[in-house]
Amino acid sequence: MAYRIPRGTQDILPGDSEKWQFIEQRIDDICSRFNYSEIRTPIFEQTELFARGVGDSTDIVQKEMYTFEDKGGRQLTLRPENTASIVRSYVENKMYGWAGQPVKLYYTGPMFRYERPQSGRMRQFVQFGVEAIGSADPAIDAEVIGLAMQFYEEMNLKGLKLVVNSLGDKESRKAHREALVSHFEPRIGEFCSDCQERLHTNPLRILDCKKDKDHPLMVDAPSILEHLNEESSSYFDQVKTMLDEMGIPYEVDANLVRGLDYYTHTAFEIMIEGEGFGAITTLMGGGRYNGLIGDIGGPDTPGIGFALSIERLLMALDTQNVELPAEKNLDCYIVALGEEAKKRSVSLVHELRRAGIKADKDYMDRKTKAQFKAADRTNSTFTVVIGDDELEAEAVNIKNMETGAQEEVPLSAFITTMQKRTRRKAQ
Template identity: 45%
Template sequence: MSAYRAVKGTRDIFPEEIAAWKHIENVIGGVAELYGFQEIRTPVFEYTDLFRRGIGAATDIVGKEMFSFEPDPGGRSITLRPEMTAGVMRAFLQKNLHAAAPVHKLYYIAELFRKERPQAGRQRQFAQFGAELLGASSPEAVAEVIGLMMQVFSTLGVKGLKLRINTLGDMDDRVRYRDALKAYLVQYAADLDEPSRERLEKNPLRILDSKNPAVQDIVADGPKLRDYLKQGALDDFEQVLRYLDERGVSCSVDPLLVRGLDYYCHTAFEVASPELGAQDALGGGGRYDGLARQLGSKTDIPAAGFAVGMERLLIVMEKQGLLRHIGEKGPRVYVVLQDRELVSRAVTLCNSLRSAGISAEMDLCARSMKAQMREANRMHADFALFVGEAEIRSGLFGLKNLRTSGQEELDMKAVIARLCRKPDETESSAPC
């Protein structure tokens, strides 16, 4: 055993798990393509100021959770990205994409870093997938972003999700409500728990998210966000709800839902799963029309997006039995060597098969035929191809179907044609 272990809050992802990750990633890419979203990849670290200005200096992420460091004695502070939206907007502005087309649809699957207390589904290095629609934040644009997120879940087969949604109004509405909420909560400061007292000074809206029943009781009698919203914001929100209903996306309006990042305005949403327990949030997002200006743009750029935790999604899928058969796909054929002196011929056959686009494996440890067959079954190979002196002399090789146990004697041209069929084809062959 090694004397070294993975750093706390990080974990290794082994080959048997990678199949599930790739399955989810393929679904994300496929659904994103249906909606016209294209993938973007940004640097794993950015200047710290980007997150302070974009996310908000008073947020928990900036205040407590960022991994920041100085690149050199006189340089600017750099931070491992704790979220993607600010970086995507930075890239959008730097490339001047808004001058090339009015609307850009971007999605990502990315590694992120936060100094969180490690627990199930929450690591210090973690992954998210998400999408950002830049250049539009109309009700139909917001509904499209939410529709994309929910279609990924439905395509993966995930059940029992609850979509909560709310409107925060514009930035002026949000500021007026924040001030009223703070003035109310100050009266009960002694009755608030420690996290809420801390948020009272920095970000009082986050107190609405508290799961503490005593705090919830205090909040219940306080000012209501809806009373501070302009009629236009309420009308806009009603239109979002209508579009979601037309898409068949069910949701519940939660007047206490706020997002923890300062750039959100108007529609905010969160999707939760009972499979995750008390901390049931799977992902969420909303509108952020003012972020571009916060990052130096001379004008606001309407935008909406979401992010979903990959590890948390995997937990939900595992509990719902959706990963049971993923990863069982093995090589198309396992070359079984009957005579070790023919190993060079087996290598040549494997190369020929792979050149034809057929995944092939062979024994590399000089094991017996029985052990090779066990390995072929362990790897979930579709076929076994037997190579011995008789096969080399005759040019006919035994090809055994490991699913049905049927066996054929074929020359290599016919073997390749047979293996190029899809697993469910029985008669006609298809080119690889």
Template identity: 60%
Template sequence: MTIRIPRGTADILPGEVEKWHYIENKIRDLCRRFNYAEIRTPIFEHTELFQRGVGETTDIVEKEMYTFIDKGVRSITLRPEGTAAVVRAYVEHKLYADPKQPVKLYYIGPMFRYERPQAGRMRQFTQFGIEAIGSKDPLLDAEVIAMAMQFYAELGLTGLRLELNSVGCQNCRPKHREALVAFLEEVKEELGPEDRSRLERNPLRVLDSKDPKTQELTKNAPSILDYLCEDCRPHFEAVQRYLDELNIPYVINPRLVRGLDYYTQTAFEIMVEGIGAIGTICGGGRYNGLVAEIGGQDKPGIGFALSIERLLLALEKQGIELPVTDGLDCFVVTLGEAAKRQGFKLVHQWRKAGLKVEQDFLDRGLKGQLKSADRYQAKYAAIVGEDELAKGVVVLKNLATGEQQEYAYAEAEAFLLKQREQGVGV
């Protein structure tokens, strides 16, 4: 019986993984410029972290988590998202005491959700996210949103749509909840079982329903924007003013509530044209009560997260080719046992110098080795035969032009390094 990969997972093979490297390098450069430091948290956490942090009535906690009992009879969950784990680390390691505030962190890593696999949506997926904890300034909200928009723009994505909302706070939500529940009670019998359940436990999430009938029934539901308190309204207005300062266009969507319970005030999503049902490629917002919920001092926070799989799908749909190559600086071709030994030494030396070099391992002849060099997309072939070995030289052949010239070993290394620096190599 052949063992196959589990459903909802993917192998990222050579030829594709280089795109991931390119995006990850873009992420790290972007975060460097915005002064976000990398944090790495465990792939699994105590289940309670996500129950308390994400919310017990969310789809993630109710339906999608990979949870198991370990040998210590503890309930453990593979992380379904990154924010709760980062906030747990922030509290546990007392990062709130760092003199540099707010604390600005980013992560890249695998997340796990048991949901129906489809293009760009996997059961194991890779998430890039940022968290800025320790400030309630709306300027920080605008910076976080601008950072996400800039990331996509630098990759060349077009047709982006930023949707923005405020989901209020513990002061203004109760009045909106009361009005919303009264409205939903009028249509309760027409709601599906899942949305009726949400009405009982977390009515705001009915507005997040994917059921077209529910969406139609609730199109005139009371808007949270009509109930914002004296703290939330000016905060939301300030976020908009800062985005206007940067000429970042946005659309106010009062139905945007996000799928996680920890959001307060600012909530946003970035959509992109052309990828069907998974048009949302980034989401985020404020979570001013989450640090306290997880057991720390009450500190405000904001962040976003995005799936690299969805990003790659969006790039593919828009026909954007990432500038990646997997070619070699040089392929060393040897003829004869003595030349093979010398070639082995050259390969090792040139790799130490920083060149990307390969050689033959199948005892092929000159023609076969040159074909291998072409398959590896080598820029140059370094040929060592009996004559070259006797003179202490190699023949460097430009595989694009066919031009070739003899060089002493050290000179060949210097030439190849120069070509690499000038972009002629890989």
């Protein structure tokens, strides 16, 4: 039987894994500058956490979750998103009592959704996201948006467009919900079955329907901005003012909704414009979720965050021909000539690695010419030759592969010489 990878998943092989590592290093760097700390949550949680946190009426909960029963009869789900998990951890670990508020967290890890696989959309995919919990200041909204924009800009992507909207508070959402029901109900039979089900459970999601996006009722559907109360309108104005102060351009889109039930007030997406990216132009999305912490048993605490797909980022980089460092170069490759030299090379390569130097040697019993070819394939900066003559002289021959310069160095000074040449420090 030939085993194949499950549909909607991928192997990230050497040559590509270095690109992922580079992106992850960029994530760690920018989050450090913004004073966000890493959090790591379990890959599976109680199913009820997502049903309650994400929302029973969402496609994620109704159609896309990987749910199973463990040997104890508990219903568990592979996480389809991470905000609910982080909020669970926030409540369980009483982070609301920590001295440093707001609690500013970031994560990178796999999520799972049973969707039809397509370009930029996998069943197992990796998200980078941030959550800032504990502050109702519009400035933290602007900070979170600014972090996302700066990350994409530092990845050298062009044609970025920030779209923002307000979903209002509970009072505003209720008024908007009633207006949507009145608007769509007389002709709801003309819409898809999903929209018909959502009419009285979550009519806001009708605005995000891909099947009925061209229906005439979509054009003049009631806008949330028309139903914002004074408090919600003022909050949105302050967020926009903060973005103006930061010099971040944006567009207001009254039809922007997010696919999760927990969002309130600020909602935003970053899109990419330009040819070659296909139908999926949205790179990431996020928003404020002031009621979520209370909904899953914690104190009434405001929060805001975003999540972005690493796969979709890589696709955008590829479309714009942005090259990422993917080569894994060695500092030193040892070519051993003769049986005694092969034995000596084992200890030499070990000493090099202990000294902080990226080193390797031949393990395939190759001939001399083949060993030099292997060294070339590793893009090694230096090739070190040791044979019978070198062993007798207690020396090695070091060749700089960039300049072609060669020098003979005593074995007693070999490690320190390589540290100086490569500027490495002992581990």
